[in-house]
Amino acid sequence: MSLFRTRPALLSMVAVLLFAGAVAGYSYLEKAVTVQVDGKELTISTFAQTVGEVLKEADIKLIPEDEVMPGIHERLKDGLKIVIKRAFDVKILADGKEFTIKTQPDKVANILTKANISLREKDKVVPQLDTYISAPTEVIVTRVNQKVLEEIKTIAYETITRKDPNIPMGQKKVLQEGENGQEKIITTLIYENGKIISKATTRSVIKPAKPRIVLAGSMMVASRGGVEFEYTKKLRMLATAYTYTGNRTTMNTKPRVGVAAVDPDVIPLGSRLYIDGYGFARAEDTGGAIEENRIDLFMESWAEANRFGRKWVTVYVLK
Numbered sequence: 001m002s003l004f005r006t007r008p009a010l011l012s013m014v015a016v017l018l019f020a021g022a023v024a025g026y027s028y029l030e031k032a033v034t035v036q037v038d039g040k041e042l043t044i045s046t047f048a049q050t051v052g053e054v055l056k057e058a059d060i061k062l063i064p065e066d067e068v069m070p071g072i073h074e075r076l077k078d079g080l081k082i083v084i085k086r087a088f089d090v091k092i093l094a095d096g097k098e099f100t101i102k103t104q105p106d107k108v109a110n111i112l113t114k115a116n117i118s119l120r121e122k123d124k125v126v127p128q129l130d131t132y133i134s135a136p137t138e139v140i141v142t143r144v145n146q147k148v149l150e151e152i153k154t155i156a157y158e159t160i161t162r163k164d165p166n167i168p169m170g171q172k173k174v175l176q177e178g179e180n181g182q183e184k185i186i187t188t189l190i191y192e193n194g195k196i197i198s199k200a201t202t203r204s205v206i207k208p209a210k211p212r213i214v215l216a217g218s219m220m221v222a223s224r225g226g227v228e229f230e231y232t233k234k235l236r237m238l239a240t241a242y243t244y245t246g247n248r249t250t251m252n253t254k255p256r257v258g259v260a261a262v263d264p265d266v267i268p269l270g271s272r273l274y275i276d277g278y279g280f281a282r283a284e285d286t287g288g289a290i291e292e293n294r295i296d297l298f299m300e301s302w303a304e305a306n307r308f309g310r311k312w313v314t315v316y317v318l319k
Contacts (some may be wrong), residue, residue, distance in 0.1 A: 155205070
């Protein structure tokens with residue numbers, strides 16, 4: 001066989017083999033993968049080498065908070081299933097501001113940490129920190145502050161007035177000087193987001209006040225004929241007169257000038273008296289007609305009793 005006749009056949013055979021190899025290699029490099037994203041499932045034929053490349057090729061955009069399984073640097077294999085979990089929005093209200101962050105399902109505490117929101121001991125969070133969030137929601141942070149105010153306040157002393165029958169009426173005597181005291185007032189204010197929501201006050205006496213004690217004279221003094229006498233009560237009474245009846249007084253004393261019959265409910269028996277127009281006397285007797293503002297005065301004779309008659313007099317009950 002001629003050399004020139006066999007060369008074209010060899011060339012054709014080489015070309016066929018090269019083409020077949022290329023086709024086989026091409027088919028070997030192509031992969032079919034499934035992408036689950038946004039509620040859809042896509043089947044993609046690709047020559048991409050990694051997960052990230054096939055997503056870029058399919059124009060599937062990601063944000064840093066999205067989660068891709070397997071990871072974007074994972075090499076593709078035929079039949080691989082790629083799952084994309086989109087981050088969702090969580091609205092946060094805190095410190096008078098409102099902002100939104102993207103997140104995967106997580107506890108409230110972790111979401112706030114991602115948002116760089118620090119909490120103080122008394123702050124309130126709704127939902128609670130251990131609540132697991134898996135869908136868009138709103139988190140409210142209420143700042144709670146406590147302020148304690150202390151104040152020392154003067155307790156003003158009071159004045160106590162006591163009647164003293166040993167001091168003439170109108171006169172006063174200081175028995176004890178007053179002295180102010182002190183009390184501590186603690187006010188606790190609770191603020192939520194800068195507004196007062198509660199106020200509690202406690203008081204404690206540091207030093208009790210000492211009262212000022214004043215004695216006010218209750219001793220009444222009258223003067224008749226240059227003689228002064230102290231009395232505790234002054235009465236306006238209708239006076240009559242009586243003389244010897246042969247009977248002893250209610251107090252079993254002998255009737256005599258200076259004895260008065262009284263109503264014991266008004267003037268106790270045994271009381272010393274001074275009666276204008278009669279003089280000093282002692283309540284020792286009673287009488288059936290002597291009631292309330294009536295007084296009967298003993299006279300030496302019926303003639304004197306008749307001359308005295310009936311008259312209104314001032315009666316002093318002596319001390």
